[in-house]
Amino acid sequence: MTDRDRIVITGIGLASPNGNNLAEFRNNLINGKSGIRKFNVRYMGDIIAGVCDFDPQKYQKKKDIRRGTRAGSTSIYCCQEAVADAKLDLNSVDKSRIGIFIGITEHGNVDTEKQIYEISQFNYDTKFVSHHYNPRIVANNPAGEVTLNMGITGPHYTLGAACAGGNLGLIQGYQMLLLDQVDVALGGGVSETIHAFGAFASFRSEGALASHEDPEKACRPFDKDRNGVVVSEGGCIFVLERLEAALARSAKIYGEVVGYAINSDALDFILPNSEGQARCMSLALKKAGLSPENISLISTHATGTPQGDPQECKAIRQVFGDCRHTYINNTKCMIGHAMGAAAALELAGNLPSFEDHVVHPTINVDNLDPDCAFENLVINRSKRVDKIDYILKNAFGMLGINSTVIIKRFDG
Amino acid sequence: MFERGIAHMTASQIRAIILEVIGQILPDEDLSKLKGDVRIRDQVEMDSMDFLDIIMELRKRYGIEVPEEDYMKLATLDSCVAYLEPRMAHL
Numbered sequence: 001m002t003d004r005d006r007i008v009i010t011g012i013g014l015a016s017p018n019g020n021n022l023a024e025f026r027n028n029l030i031n032g033k034s035g036i037r038k039f040n041v042r043y044m045g046d047i048i049a050g051v052c053d054f055d056p057q058k059y060q061k062k063k064d065i066r067r068g069t070r071a072g073s074t075s076i077y078c079c080q081e082a083v084a085d086a087k088l089d090l091n092s093v094d095k096s097r098i099g100i101f102i103g104i105t106e107h108g109n110v111d112t113e114k115q116i117y118e119i120s121q122f123n124y125d126t127k128f129v130s131h132h133y134n135p136r137i138v139a140n141n142p143a144g145e146v147t148l149n150m151g152i153t154g155p156h157y158t159l160g161a162a163c164a165g166g167n168l169g170l171i172q173g174y175q176m177l178l179l180d181q182v183d184v185a186l187g188g189g190v191s192e193t194i195h196a197f198g199a200f201a202s203f204r205s206e207g208a209l210a211s212h213e214d215p216e217k218a219c220r221p222f223d224k225d226r227n228g229v230v231v232s233e234g235g236c237i238f239v240l241e242r243l244e245a246a247l248a249r250s251a252k253i254y255g256e257v258v259g260y261a262i263n264s265d266a267l268d269f270i271l272p273n274s275e276g277q278a279r280c281m282s283l284a285l286k287k288a289g290l291s292p293e294n295i296s297l298i299s300t301h302a303t304g305t306p307q308g309d310p311q312e313c314k315a316i317r318q319v320f321g322d323c324r325h326t327y328i329n330n331t332k333c334m335i336g337h338a339m340g341a342a343a344a345l346e347l348a349g350n351l352p353s354f355e356d357h358v359v360h361p362t363i364n365v366d367n368l369d370p371d372c373a374f375e376n377l378v379i380n381r382s383k384r385v386d387k388i389d390y391i392l393k394n395a396f397g398m399l400g401i402n403s404t405v406i407i408k409r410f411d412g
Numbered sequence: 413m414f415e416r417g418i419a420h421m422t423a424s425q426i427r428a429i430i431l432e433v434i435g436q437i438l439p440d441e442d443l444s445k446l447k448g449d450v451r452i453r454d455q456v457e458m459d460s461m462d463f464l465d466i467i468m469e470l471r472k473r474y475g476i477e478v479p480e481e482d483y484m485k486l487a488t489l490d491s492c493v494a495y496l497e498p499r500m501a502h503l
Contacts, residue, residue, distance in 0.1 A: 062439035131464045
């Protein structure tokens, strides 16, 4: 494999409920600081959620914020931050060779709900539907707004993949670089889902919406008392380049993408399945040419639902046995489930462990569920480790979509 | 800005309303020096989607329907006032 066929991460831009850049995000994860709070949702009142406070005006005019979507603003913020972090001078690159690939769980529900609410104030007369509605709700909107903002003329689209979206954006970027369709890929995921009531209401109807008197303790993967999902907004975009190009411009390299897999359970609309998840992890390991014991850290998908967490743990046991060589953690306990952004955010939050040799904790584990117990599960306090060589990121979603990404430490 | 009970809106009240609507649509623009007799689009960054926002706001706030063939009559601040004055007289 030549340096042209090796793809590396050279920039990270993110917006999380507990951080607006990687340094702040990482620091809060290591210190177990949650970003979960109460959030007022139309028709429902105060709901526990993850809310971001990044400043969209850093990169957008007020008019463009008003015209576009929350997902568009989040994507723009993350892409601009990622490019700045990569120290990539956009004036020195061919902008027709930059691609934008953004994973989403859904898009358009926020503005659809807004429009229906709006026309409800006018006796449902459809002449009050905004002329801005269509460009806001097309599925490519979050990526398309980035092209307008940054003058990028290469391919742009979103990848609808339920809660695996963040992994798929990165994988698509990797593939487009290997296919020589782009020279720089901005890949990751975003979510604006908290600004619509639908996801909260539907999770509640499924009996899968987290509740707790203390919002910061509501999301509790692997704990016996977990009772559902905390929905969050957010975004995370990676700058992906060929190693050859990254080395030529002496870029900082966060890690190398060495393996990935996407598969389907083909079993159920909602329920996850350990068999499909195990197959997905095994496929990713095979593609990377690795054995399970090579993986230093598994960043789990676990969302804090009673049914979901043990399925992933069972899958991990099936592939990794007792995981004596592999640490396990979870990020959602501090940021909630950022839906399409989740996988990318959770991977980004763990990448610094290649350098700082710290595994951030899984907080809120007061009573570890025996079905989720691993000797190397890092709970409640950060763990200093000798070294991290490979990080495996899981992300699963409704309709039985599974995804795994493996990142290798880059040693030069 | 406008109190109900007044016989009808004055030209200056209508002008203030239009400026307030444009200010909401173009929040980055300084409208203090907007000339009344020059095309609005020649003075501030306003495209056709922004213009449709003005039409929508008039519809939502005052129930005023501006047919497409009259859009040109809303080109300047002065022509807006002239066009809207009779249509807002009942308010």
